[in-house]
Amino acid sequence: MAQKYKIEQGVKGRQDSLLGVYRRKGVSFASGKGARIWDTSGREYIDFVAGIAVNVLGHSNPKLVSAICNQASNLIHTSNLYEIENQSQLASRLSRHFPGRKMKVFFSNSGAEANEAALKFAVKSTGRGGFVSANNSFHGRTAMALSVTGQPKYWSGFEPLIYRNVEFFDYGSIESLKSHLNRDVAAVIMEPIQGEGGVIVPPKGFLREASAVVHDNGSLLIVDEVQTGMGRTGRMFAHQWEQGCTPDIVTVAKGLAGGVPIGATLVGEDVASAIHEGDHGSTFGGNPLATAAGLATMEVIESPGFLDRVISRGQYLFHSLSDSLRGNESVTEIRGKGLMVGIEMLGDSAKKFADYAFERNILVNVAHDSVVRLLPPLVVTEEEIDSLCATFRSFSSSAR
Ligand SMILES: Cc1ncc(COP(=O)(O)O)c(C=O)c1O
Known part of the structure; x- marks a missing residue:
């Protein structure tokens, strides 16, 4: 006592x-x-x-602990000024979960950062400035991630930092989503299951239909797999339960390195072709330690x-x-x-x-x-x- x-x-x-x-x-x-x-x-x-x-x-x-210890005893951090072998390997390992597509990966350190990058990349690659997100969603605590978070309690008090060109639809309703789409919408961002919103599962077919509707509008679909990804729902990524849901950008974090901070923004070829040197960056993102942990984690999940x-x-x-x-x-x-x-x-x-x-x-x-x-x-x-x-x-x- x-x-x-x-x-x-x-x-x-x-x-x-x-x-x-x-x-x-x-x-x-x-x-x-x-x-x-x-x-x-x-x-x-x-x-x-x-x-x-x-x-x-x-x-x-034990596999994760030994990967972290081995990597730490050699090198913890270098810089994105140099090649990082673990980072390239982890990117191709993630990309393999999108058969028939060539996803390219940007690494950061958290879910909010992964989403922040996704939103920036969407603007750069579409030349549009608007976003649509779901009521009751959660996408993180940085300024743009907060701006697309459909729960005002997270951003009230910070309004001057909140980006206004965002509209919110009722999660699970295609009609509601359609009513917010227009030619200014760069991307629609959504969770495949809302986590912080109270584990809300959309109706069957919603993600597939949403994907089609968003693409018909010439907008990108960003699927936020920060909470649902890395095997949580029994598929590597939760949106993969629904055939025909083809996001242009997928964000991952939380489970990716089993507890070592990491974030990843996976983009399809069209988005990738619009992103150039200097467009984004991170000091720590994808460092040798975090990506060694990511590789070990993925190896176990893929076993x-x-x-x-x-x-x-x-x-x-x-x-x-x-x-x-x-x-x-x-x-x-x-x-x-x-x-x-x-x-x-x-x-x-x-x-x-x-x-x-x-x-x-x-x-x-x-x-x-x-x-x-x-x-x-x-x-x-x-x-x-x-x-x-x-x-x-x-x-x-x-x-x-
Ligand atoms: C769906 C979703 N996106 C983004 C985030 C933000 O992640 P982080 O806290 O790593 O910035 C979270 C965190 O709970 C989340 O559940």
Whole structure:
């Protein structure tokens, strides 16, 4: 107890010097393995947050750890002034997931940066200045990424920085999307499943139809796979569930390097041909360390059976949750794909459940105030899923 008290004091002391942009739980983690994570007092948790969809291979994956250690012991950083072998390899590895197309890749350090680059490239390659994005979307915290984020709470107070030539459509509605298209629209940006918006899955066929409608307008389609990409839904990229959805630009980050900061903007040939030396850049983007981690992460995700297991674990999670939550009147919907699942709950039940689960050593996150969002490491086991479901069952009976 005395030791725990000391640690909490220590964490608080350090936080006094941090800018208060986050509401943090009073816990600090010291180590992890797979979907398990231990706090500084040695208490074990099952992690259904995975650093918000980042730790796709779980914690301390040996292949990822050894790739990072090997690379760090040789070279951590050089510069984009020079060739970076890992970067070229990671670009071609990403590009291979778009058969029949030659995607070119720009590397940065985060999802917001990946989107910022995508929006710049769209303007440069179309010569147009407008954007269309979805209500309830989230694309990041930099000025342009905020401008296309369809949740005003993220940009209110920063209006002078917000780009005005953006219109918002109702996610999932082709009619609404069409009504915002005109000859000034450089690109339409959308998530294949809205993550921060509360795990909103669009109707079947929406992404394919949207792709056609956007292209008919001479605009580009930017698909933001920052949260949904890298195997999260059981395909390398979530939009690939829908044949005929052919984005011109795809953005990736979070899971790409398994926890090492990285962002990537993948562009088709037409966009690539409009981008020239000096048009964009980044000091750190795609450095040897981050791209070594990206290569190791992709190697594991691409290994035989890995994505099939994500699909079957996702089904197991979905069915187990449906069974466990049957009769819980505060649950209005369970939705998602693969290992990206949202449980919509009435009132403040989602927050109450997150606290209840935390007390029982399970980490879950709440999105959009009312949705328990599950984004476990893609290596989560059935036994770990069973523990979560048992916690949901006991939560339901305690509320009766
Ligand atoms: C869909 C989407 N795009 C962009 C971002 C921003 O990514 P980052 O926080 O790495 O800048 C996020 C983060 O949650 C996201 O979910």
